[in-house]
Amino acid sequence: MIELKYITKSYNMGGEVIYALKNINLKIKEREFVAIMGPSGSGKSTLLNIIGCLDRPDHGEIYIDGIKIKDLNDDELTGIRRDKIGFVFQQFNLIPLLNALENVEIPLIFKYRNTLSERERRNRAIECLRMAELNEKFANHYPNQLSGGQQQRVSIARALANNPPILLCDEPTGSLDSKTGKRILELLKKLNNNGKTVVIVTHDPSVAEYAHRVIHLRDGVISSISSIDKKV
């Protein structure tokens, strides 16, 4: 599903070149649940950005769902982000002006513009909220009227809107208390069981309970990979 070959990424910081990623090789299979862990500055966010097609590596190649990312222009890259990848952020990043349902509708608007009827769009968004296990009565609530856990569910529903095969989660439990965080991880696991490939960047060691593999990054290289469950 995701394949990284010899990925290198460096930053120029005040004249000094810092390697965030050095020669990363990684294969993530379809329906796999992978956690990427490591201390701050280990390069895990950079890795996630590269997998998420927000950033391009200096060297190396990425394939997502068999598509060679290097060959794509910016618009095509946008298309990959829209159709293949669902993003879940630590800060939820919901749009405060829009209610829960409308937040979920946004990716649908970007994808279908006016070719999808308003009703159909609404129904799909409701379907996604249901998959994210948010009670329907919150559909018309605005982000500031929702708890952190509820907001994260809306953001997961938004990630599911265009039915992408991959969910990329950047510290999805980082802003939540441990109990709520656990519920979110359970939801992600359930989505994984239903066919999504899930990649999580996290500090949270409890993720290990849910992941098939935990990849440890240190100073831009993969220091260890622990496989918890080989049956993928």
Place this chain on the structure above:
Amino acid sequence: MMAKRNLRRHILRSALALLGIIIGVMTISSLGILGGGLKEGISENFEGMANLVVLYPNPEEGYSYFTKKDVDMLKKLKCIVIPISLRTDVVYIKEKNKRTYAAIYGIKKEHIGYLNLDTKSKLTDTTVYVDSFFANTHDVDVGDRILLRNISFRVEGIYNSSFFVISQNSVLLSEKTFKRFYGDNYSMIVLYVKNKGDINKIKNETEKIMNKKEKKIIILSMDKILQSINDVMNKVSLFLMGIGGISLLVAGIGIGNVMLMSTVERTKEIGVMKSIGASKRDIIMLFLYESLILGVVGSVIGVLLSLGIGYLIVHYVLNSSITMESLIYPFLGVLFGVGTSIIASLYPAYKASNLDPIKALKSD
């Protein structure tokens, strides 16, 4: 959907930007209507005079009046020759027991209709007309009596003076009455040319007849004057609209500022949208929609206000009516208003669409 709410989020700021557009469009449109009304009002006064050629004796060559012979010479021309006499004299207004000066004109009864004097009644040898200025100043009404050289005349009608021919503060007598008092010299001759296209021909022929040896007369035709008045009025309109343009420019800067602040404030939001699949075009459209809403709403309000203001000014101050021609200005106003807001938001929209999503996501 989002555009409207973003505008509502900063309702005060949006309202100020909107106000800028409203004022700009209103200024352009109402000044345009005003200019158009001004032009129309003046043209109305002159329109009936476009058929006239006015001849004055040339004082530089020592001529100060026309004689009967001059008039007869002009009768060869294919036009109506209207000799007009003029003196200034004391007028005694009986009802008010008041003495004043007025310009006294003498004209043949049958010629009055050609001079665009806006009067319908007929002149006789025992009646006079006074112009509206004279009537207003001295509170004279139809039926009042005035004395000229101790002979009493009934005021039969009131007319509006017409530029270059019959001046303000004037009294009109029949030619016969005039001759009784002042003799039979003429101060000017007006030629009424039925077909405006013949005016140049008539002028050339007049020149040949009258100015053979020396430049005896000065020839003035109203079409030239009308044209130069139109030119001036067009410039006035343009100038007035220029002022409107400046206020619209300021409004544009206001909108640009609102949009630019909006991009800075919404950096993170833009980053989120880009990461969940918004293309550059989506982001640009979002910003353009916002300013389009401001532009359209502001322009429409501005135009409605300007139609109201324009109507009031044109109707009550200029005493004329809004012409169809003037209605182009509200249209222009909307065009400029919407155009300005779109142009002003182009840069902010472009800037927002080019944000790096990673940096944008990190910002707060």
